[in-house]
Amino acid sequence: MASDNNKLSLDSIRDSLIRQEDTIIFNLIERIKYPITPTLYKEASSSSWNISGSLFHYLFQETEALHSKVGRYLSAEENPFFPDKLPASIIPPSKCTPVLHPAAECVNVNEKILDVYKKQLLPLFCTDQADDEENFATTASCDIQLLQALSRRIHYGKFVAKVKFRDCTDQYKPLILAKDRDALMKLLTFEAVEEVVKKRVAKKAFVFGQQVTLNIDDNTKEAKYKVDPSLVSRLYDEWIMPLTKLVEVEYLLRRLD
Amino acid sequence: MASDNNKLSLDSIRDSLIRQEDTIIFNLIERIKYPITPTLYKEASSSSWNISGSLFHYLFQETEALHSKVGRYLSAEENPFFPDKLPASIIPPSKCTPVLHPAAECVNVNEKILDVYKKQLLPLFCTDQADDEENFATTASCDIQLLQALSRRIHYGKFVAKVKFRDCTDQYKPLILAKDRDALMKLLTFEAVEEVVKKRVAKKAFVFGQQVTLNIDDNTKEAKYKVDPSLVSRLYDEWIMPLTKLVEVEYLLRRLD
Numbered sequence: 062m063a064s065d066n067n068k069l070s071l072d073s074i075r076d077s078l079i080r081q082e083d084t085i086i087f088n089l090i091e092r093i094k095y096p097i098t099p100t101l102y103k104e105a106s107s108s109s110w111n112i113s114g115s116l117f118h119y120l121f122q123e124t125e126a127l128h129s130k131v132g133r134y135l136s137a138e139e140n141p142f143f144p145d146k147l148p149a150s151i152i153p154p155s156k157c158t159p160v161l162h163p164a165a166e167c168v169n170v171n172e173k174i175l176d177v178y179k180k181q182l183l184p185l186f187c188t189d190q191a192d193d194e195e196n197f198a199t200t201a202s203c204d205i206q207l208l209q210a211l212s213r214r215i216h217y218g219k220f221v222a223k224v225k226f227r228d229c230t231d232q233y234k235p236l237i238l239a240k241d242r243d244a245l246m247k248l249l250t251f252e253a254v255e256e257v258v259k260k261r262v263a264k265k266a267f268v269f270g271q272q273v274t275l276n277i278d279d280n281t282k283e284a285k286y287k288v289d290p291s292l293v294s295r296l297y298d299e300w301i302m303p304l305t306k307l308v309e310v311e312y313l314l315r316r317l318d
Numbered sequence: 319m320a321s322d323n324n325k326l327s328l329d330s331i332r333d334s335l336i337r338q339e340d341t342i343i344f345n346l347i348e349r350i351k352y353p354i355t356p357t358l359y360k361e362a363s364s365s366s367w368n369i370s371g372s373l374f375h376y377l378f379q380e381t382e383a384l385h386s387k388v389g390r391y392l393s394a395e396e397n398p399f400f401p402d403k404l405p406a407s408i409i410p411p412s413k414c415t416p417v418l419h420p421a422a423e424c425v426n427v428n429e430k431i432l433d434v435y436k437k438q439l440l441p442l443f444c445t446d447q448a449d450d451e452e453n454f455a456t457t458a459s460c461d462i463q464l465l466q467a468l469s470r471r472i473h474y475g476k477f478v479a480k481v482k483f484r485d486c487t488d489q490y491k492p493l494i495l496a497k498d499r500d501a502l503m504k505l506l507t508f509e510a511v512e513e514v515v516k517k518r519v520a521k522k523a524f525v526f527g528q529q530v531t532l533n534i535d536d537n538t539k540e541a542k543y544k545v546d547p548s549l550v551s552r553l554y555d556e557w558i559m560p561l562t563k564l565v566e567v568e569y570l571l572r573r574l575d
Contacts, residue, residue, distance in 0.1 A: 080351070083544075087344040087526075094337070110408045116388055127380050131373055133455035151367045155451060194412060198390035199466075206463060209456075257532065265530045269344075273522045275514065287340075 069160060071224050074217065079261075081214045086265050088207040089186065089296075090287045095200040096189035102179055120201045121208075122146055137161050140216045142171040142208065164315030165219045170304055171212050177300055178208060185292060215301060218308030225249060225309070226316055237317050245310045255302055259294045266293035326417060328481050331474065336518075338471045343522050345464040346443065346553075347544045352457040353446035359436055377458045378465075379403055394418050397473045399428040399465065421572035422476045427561055428469055434557055435465060442549060472558060475565030482506060482566070483573055494574050502567045512559055516551045523550035 101117045112119045122143045125133075132152035133139050137160055141147055193200060226233045236244045270287040358374045369376045379400045382390075389409035390396050394417055398404055450457060483490045493501045527544040 083530075084348060087348060091341060091344060112408065116409075120384065120388055123384050124381070127377065127384070128455040128459070131377055131455045131458070132451075136452040136456075138452070139456070151369065152373075152451070152454060194389075194409070195393040195395070197409065198385040198388045199393075199396070201388070202385070202463070202466075206459070209459075261530065261532050264532065268528060268530050269526055271525060273340075273518065273525050275518050275521060 069224055074220050074224060078217060082262050082265055084210045085214060086269050086293060088210050090270055092203040092207050093186045093288060095193050095196055096191040097183050097187045098193050098200050100192045101197055101201060116197060117201050121205055124205055138213055140169050140171055140212055142175055144169060161219050161223055162316055164318050165312055167315060168219060168308055168311045170215060170308055174212055174215060215304045216308055218305040219312045222309035222312040226313060233313060237313055240314060242310055245313055246306060249306060249309050259298050262297050263290035263294040266290040326481060331477050331481060335474060339519050339522055341467045342471060343526050343550060345467050347527055349460040349464050350443045350545060352450050352453055353448040354440050354444045355450050355457050357449045358454055358458060373454060374458050378462055381462055395470055397426050397428055397469055399432055401426060418476055418480055419573055421575050422569055424572060425476060425565055425568040427472060427565055430561065431469055431472060472561045473565055475562040476569045479566035479569040483570060490570060494570055497571060499567055502570055503563060506563060506566050516555050519554050520547035520551040523547040
């Protein structure tokens, strides 16, 4: 969708964002079946594992390098967490006209996403502080899938901003020229829409987090859920939506360069 | 669970297998949002990408190598798809007593799983034969997550077989000594249980594949589902359960070595 300039509409973007909610919730449910596993994120002493940084950092950076070789970051929808360390793609770039303004490439809030993820999200969603040594790689894979899903969703703000600018250029232009972040943020905030998103993701968390059994009694008597719906609502309210709007503002501020 | 010999029971194994159904269905739903992307699996001519084998093969093998370094295959629950190419782990192996008989390591049906996956499952579940060049890496990541989930589930047969043997040694021993595969297969097949599994995974596919909306009318009038529940039932019936039982038989045949 996003590679075809003409089809880019607020409706198609909205459909993609709604579908991405499912991806985020599936990946969240999969990650939090493991404990936090603090050792994974601790800086390794050089003597122990002979890598620099944490095991998680090592795995994530190497995974990105591998994905970069097969062209992951040629897509305007993908943004690397370690942009300085990427090898070139062996796949040639697509010949389509880019959808986004060239300045879009400079907009990358992954450092913030990673920081929030480790410091706030994991402790909020994982109840158990324990290590799961046997599953270091499996746990880190789930982290990476979830972080990539969050990053994709949040950086979709570039497409949102592009279409909002295209459809209301007259409203956005003076605010961009004045570099008025607050006014831009206000112009692209729709509280009623955000309320709907928060309710919908809570409902999705409830539906996807159910323990589905064939016995109807089981569903009513002692229902256990894999993720707390109110936390998923909070995830969107406090982190995903504000960071998306930050991406929108950053994109708009560069839109006239 | 599986690392603690004493706690290993048919009940705990059953709980894990049921939870793994959710993982498989989530990963399946995520993979089939992309088309088949045939180019990903085609053998690359050496001139074009300077790799041997397909892009997918390259990505999967390199991903396994990376995971191996952080100890993925030290876990008895994980089985590599490319066992001959694995670098050593930088994490030391756990000091717990192994749960499985040492011969368990020789039981690996991943080659079959990969073959079935590419030739039968992808064409069955993905409606669109198209390429999605922009998402080669993302699509392959979903493949790898799904294949690892399928492999984990199927090789859980080793734990199932271990407990069945422990609980009914007298029944299994003569059949193992006689190398009677057919009788072993019969002894560990419970058709009523398999019927329940098939029904439950279809229900899960239905629940997790819903398009969840806040509008109640939307749910009834034109419901769209992300995956066909009857195909998920078939996935278990024709591939997952038979391959699990194959793993059980192979494990049992080596159990007295």
